[in-house]
Amino acid sequence: MVNDFEKRFVKARKEYIRAQFTHLNEMQQQAVLATEGPLLILAGAGSGKTTVLINRIANLLRYGKGGDSEELNEYADAAALESLEKGDENADFYAALDPVEPWRILAITFTNKAAGELKERLERMLGERANDIWACTFHSACVRILRRDAEKLGFSTSFTIYDTSDTQSLVKRILKDMELDEKMMPPRSVLAEISRAKDSRIGAQEYLSQARASSDFRRVKIGEIYVEYMRRLFAANAMDFDDLIFFTVKLLEENDEVCAYWQRRFRYVLIDEYQDTNHLQYLLASLLSGGWGNICVVGDDDQSIYKFRGATIENILSFENEFKGCRTIRLEQNYRSTSHILDAANAVIRNNIGRKGKELWTNKGSGDLVSVQVADNENDEAQYVASSIMANYGQGANWRDHAILYRMNAQSRPLENAFKRNGIPYRIVGGTRFFDRAEIKDVLSYMCVVATPEDDLRLTRIINNPPRGIGAKSIETLRTLALENNTSMFGIAADADSYAELRTASIKLRLFASMIEELRDFAKKNSLEALLDEILDKSGYLRALEEKDNEENRDRAENVRELKSSIVNYVQETGDDTLEGYLANIALYSDLDNYDREADAVVMMTMHSAKGLEFPWVYIVGMEEGIFPGTRCIGEHEEMEEERRLCYVALTRAEKHLELVCARQRMLFGSTTANRVSRFVDEIPAEHVKKNIPRGYGFSEKPRDLGFAYKSTAQSRHSVAAPSAVKAPAPAASTAFALGDSVRHKAFGEGVITKMTPMGGDYLIEVNFEQQGTKKLMLRAAAAHMEKV
């Protein structure tokens, strides 16, 4: 039975600690202070969850469980109580109860970028100590755990990581060797099936036996591929993304002392974006937090948009059942958007059934209406967005305050063209990663082979690149021999003389093998940077690029140089100069990590990539049935709900202005379609919308016969912005503006036309602006925003 003093002390302590977080709202404070036991934070979009996470960690470091415990510490006497009640300079000391060492905190996020931001904000708030907090992704946490004990799983601690394109090629290779048709067994779906199996913790052998028992031919084949896939990965001392988690779980479950070590270590485990975790990640989380039982997850079921990748909303929905004594806190106040935008988003997501239910609110005021705009075609759409952004820029907005979101990467091209011809700086996030470019993959493959010569996949990529006279035939023979002798292709190549089948190629093979051996020696004694130079030189890769001098190869050489600065950068930032460290880092790197929010440029990306970001102006393009929602989701209830969540995510990116744009007619993948306006637009109540839709194009209305009206796109191409003077073909355009004209541009200010070059029925002009410097513009587009002075 606690006495009055104890009660009073605990109350004073809790109040004192709470008082340190009054800059947060009531719910946020609760989330920060509920440190002990399982906690589920349902955090709506823009509800300040990162702020909560950071303050929560700060609270843990400063006061430990002081704010959430009935226990007293050893100094709890009358003087301490008085100090707490007054809140004097000693109160901090008395309020602390088991303050946590930073290295006992594990904060898991989904992207490197989110992890980086978390670290940065923690460091700003807590200083040096923040560096010892493990703020990382699931995957990088697993790499760190596995680097210590991979040997217990039979891997070497210098294991490498296969990224998506590596695993694709590996499966393709296996399909070929097993004489299976890629049409019947698309590598993508095979990999998806393997991934699903791993998520359910079904190993290759087990999967195969199950498949055989079910006597489903397709599953048996996939099982055989799975077994072979794992065998080859293991032989190459490599893991794929799922393996990192799969094997970490295995390691922890099968090795009590290892498990105990990590469980003892991590007193507090925090997981962000919990709605995007899969089953395996849930298991890992519960294993790691199993020692102290302090697991805090933050998520939003309405923002779950990666179900197609195995994420399961179940993890959130059943969290309260899985973790007994769990507390749940909802963060529903939104600090990001004005209320028309927020109400629009709320209205759309309300159409989903099977969600926890949550209504965001704001006290920011109503702000602008959501604008809906219909363009004639995809080029008009792009030009409309470009014109609108230029108008904003002309009124003092920054380029970087604008984001354009679309459903798929293929939609970026017309936008890119429009931005180019209007001279608007832009950047595209997503698409092909820098590290996925062929030349980068080549050079990295050299590095991988130097690290692990047994890696047949990477070896195959480079053994005849640049050409060394080792042809497809020799490579096949190598592969067969390696299989027969139960060794790697490198092993055979190094010992090529011993095999009669290789007589013609043996010299070249041994030359290649000894080059790799020399590079391995070199790697042991030199820095990463030096190793890269040595590889480029000794392999002749760079020389081959330079010998055939064309634009493409110059680009490639440039990229290779960029790779070098990436290495220098990595070594500088992490202090790690090891080959395997760098290679792992690269595999876990995404294009989003490249996105620099400071650079003043309009940014375009898919709605998926936009998750977690926010912008004053957001344009969502392609708001059409068949695009968004996509054809594949129409009629599929579950998928439509995921699509709607994606829409919710997209809408809630906007802070002040939100524009939804669609086109009556769109050319995509080479063919033209006429789509109705997206149902999501119709789901927004009229009072939040400023519509500019001609009659006959609403989702609920029948599509109108387009007839000949929109056949001639050339006529209407620039009709949104261009005045009639420039609608005429090129010669007429030259009459409106001429070389040497002084002009005033809506966005760029005053300038002089310094150059005019005819180009495809239009003119490429160069204008020397007083403020912005020289810009290259297409005359037709520019004329709409320019006048002579």
Place this chain on the structure above:
DNA sequence: CGCACCACAATTTTT
């Protein structure tokens, strides 16, 4: 062996 040409298919993808 390397290159040129043609058919083919093509959501979304934090790791």
Place this chain on the structure above:
DNA sequence: TTGTGGTGCG
């Protein structure tokens, strides 16, 4: 529309 992979020729 673009990128990829397979085939056939020099």
